Amino acid sequence: MSALPEKDLLSLQEVLRRCSPETIAAAVQFREDGDAAAVPAIVFGVIQRYQPSAATVPLAAAGETARLVEDLGLDSLTMLEIVLTLEEVLGVQVPNEDLKDIRTLGQISQLLQRKLTDTGSTAVSTTRRFHREDLVLLLPQQPPFLFLDSAEVDGNVVRAHYHVTGGEQFFEGHFPGEPILPASIALEAIGQAATTWVLVSVPALLGHPLPDNRVLFATMDDARFYRPVRPGDVIDMELTLLHVHVPLAHFKGTISCGGERVASIERLGLIFGGTAVIAVPSATPVNVAE
């Protein structure tokens, strides 16, 4: 540990000019001893300096799971300003690719701590991430019937997220004056997340591409619903693969919202790969492989 040179201190103070004294102190400490433990305080202080006053959640009340856009009111340009400042203070580079997947306050600190501890490590994450524009190209479902904003496929797990805007047309009737996301749409959304896994992972398992991107529901067992989803909510879906028996894939999944359980499905089966036809007779898929 060594005291920060006067010149570096001045430039740090200039970069963090409108941040709290605690933030500057944390940045100085980080520069002096390189301890990544100071990172959350610096991140907090820099976001606080840029957070618009109109934000729904004040930063002081925001936890690790606070969402940057919906809760803290940060737009993409503000995110860039925050990242530019953090890069300069911490001496790290955050490529745009990493930035695209940051959604919560906690993820920023985690990303930066990973950058800082990961000195030159070439470990490559196996997670594949898809944004809405990627999903439009991948999935057969298209707007206005695409209920995913992003998805990550990580081994046998797929996670996906959807921001329920309230602009979806079905809210006019479900229900007039009291919009609630239909449970069938929630199941459709998690089905689309599972479809994403199938279209991304099955070709690798088979060693050849699928003949088409048609994937349909085959089974759904023991689905339970715990709380309603309303406009403004972001639903987080997570599915774990149970097994693949061509042309079927089975998953177990949950839907949550802000950490609260929305729904769970013990078994969700999809049929894929050319055998999936639009007029699937109700009972046939089970015969195909199992």
Next chain:
Amino acid sequence: MKRAVVTGLGFITSVGNDRAAVLRSLRECQTGIELFPELIAANSPVQLAGTVKGFSFPTPDFEDWTMPAESQLPREQMRSMTPNALYAHAAMQQAIRAAQLSPAHVTSTRTSLMTASGGSLWLAYENLRTLHTRGLQRCQPLAVVNSIPGSLYINLAALYHVRGGALGFSSACASSAHALGTACDLIRLGRQDIVFAVGAEDCNACTILPFAGIRALSLQTDPTRYPCAFDVKRDGFVGTGGATVLVIEELDHARQRGAPILAEFLGWGQSSDGYNVVAPDPTGDGLTRAMQLALDDAGLQPGDVDYINAHATGTTIGDISECRAIHHVFGDTHRPLVSSTKSLTGHGLSLAGAMEAAFCCLALQEKFTPVSAHITELDPQCANVAIVTQPVTTAPRVALSNSSGFGGSNVCLAFRAWES
């Protein structure tokens, strides 16, 4: 053809930040020019400027800027701003209020925005310096937006949700006159109901001092005597910045909503000297043709014109060639009164055309003739036209506003007093 009228004005100028203050300065011949600390601090031989009051831009960081409380904006709207766009925002607020426009009028698909600014050379310089000395990663995300000349229309179109045409004009000191001429055409051809014509310019060393390179700037230090267009002692122009907004509206549209009508915008003419990159054609041929075209377009005879707001920046060659052009068009029998309001305001570059057109509208509506200030000894070469060296009681009914830019680009705009 439809008729265009002026239904609102907004001013952030060296001679006042609202209509009443501007009117008082013009009537009472009060200068907006003073010793400019920023130029003095830069050790510049040029020390006078038509300063804009009520705003300050001490650093390139917009969070250090100050402005009148009613024009303050949240940081997400400030971060793309330039000084000139911020002046224009304040002038837009006034013009919208004066014209009694509702938000629905402003955001109508039949409302356009025609702007003129040279961009913020200051922020361009600061941003490029950051790029070159500290690297691309240290540049502000919106550095490109707050540097380029287009930043004026970009900021205003987004801020006011303009949905008709939105663009910027670049013809140096004729820019906002071109914006106004185009606005006039859009209205008269029935393509739009309302057009905001905006001229705006930063007021700082980066925008003003480059003109010292061609020795166009006055080196005097006494704002009670300089600048002095048409006077033998003139030695160049004094720079200024700020913004002016004119609401140009189709006559029936204005009548139907009971809008206040200040003046009729009769028509305009434009020409190019085809002569030199900076110097005007000394014969005044280009400006002569622009004035003649404006008279034709407006359906006027030379004898109808009562007042000409001359371009007259205070350079010898500019004054003389303009006087020759005016003499050529109007002769000796009917001599319209001529003045340079730049002797009070300074030369606003891209802002000048809009600012002076708005002054003409004030003169027509308030029935006064602006004086050409600071003339103690009229240049004999300017004696061929009727320069207003002392206050007169004449109320003009028809006024022309001349503008000339680098490259010999000339514009003449024609207005008539509105008598309902």
